[in-house]
Amino acid sequence: MKIAPSESRPGRRASRSEPVILFSISGQTFAINANAIQEIRTTDSISAAAAEVSVPQIPKVRHRLRRGRTAFHVVNASVHFGLPASRPAQVVVLRNYRIAVLVDSIDRMETMKLLMALPPGFCGPERAWYRGMTLISENIVPVVNPAGFLTEPELAQLDAAATQAAETESLADPGGAVPMPMERRE
């Protein structure tokens, strides 16, 4: 048996500190770069700005949220990560991605000092979900990749569905969209 040589982990760690927000979904804690977040709101406070969408191939997205001139696709994070159904209470609106994420709660802000790469043994969609992992209070916390919530083809599909829905709405009700509750339906 031997000690692994130091070159066995080249370039696999980033040690620059970075502010992260810790949030929970179905009892699982995740981290996200604080600068990737545009705003965090309760689901109740923004339900009036949400409209229902239905793209059967993308069940994790059931709402579209308008903030100013931008429409955000709302991803239910428990569905995205394959976690048990939960009751999301917060919406994390991402900066630069036209994506908002439903999460159960926001835990706190932390300074991430070490970002460890996902070991190469992982070979599922988690490689796109996470930028890596960090250690917080001796717990391993996955650091989510904001771009990993929706792929480009999924965004294109959702955009097409949104356009179609807007055209239908304008024909049926020139007054505007009907507000929809954002709680996950059981």
Add this chain to the structure above:
Amino acid sequence: MSVAVETTTKSFVLLPLGRRRVAFAAESVIELTALDRLQNFPHRTPWISGVLVRRNRVVPVYNISELFGEEAFFASRFYLIAEWQERGVRDWCAIPVAGECELASAELSRPPDGQASSQLPFVIGSIPVNGEEIDVVDLTKLIQARRAAPASLRAESAR
């Protein structure tokens, strides 16, 4: 006059795996460690059951039944931490072990060219230990084989 004879005797770590034993080259084994706190997070790699933190690195724990298609009959007592590499990148993994591990020196018998030992691409040969022929597993080939297997086959082998 003495003649130098090149031997191919190497060291192997033998570990119990379900009803049988397999061997890994000792040079790929980092350490044998007591059970540690298994942590988990969402992912879809079926043969990884969680991760450990060892020596400041994240070590995935490989699920025996998924990886080898063997049932784990006994509760694990240790983790065997082993190293594998792909495209020059080395990584560690932890394999839950129930029972005693042994260190043995033996000569590896490789199958003739073109033939796979045990019909499993990751078994690179066998070693004789106390009259028993024990398959020698190449961890890198094992992981690559599982990764390449279609999801349906992986699910079938896990059952």
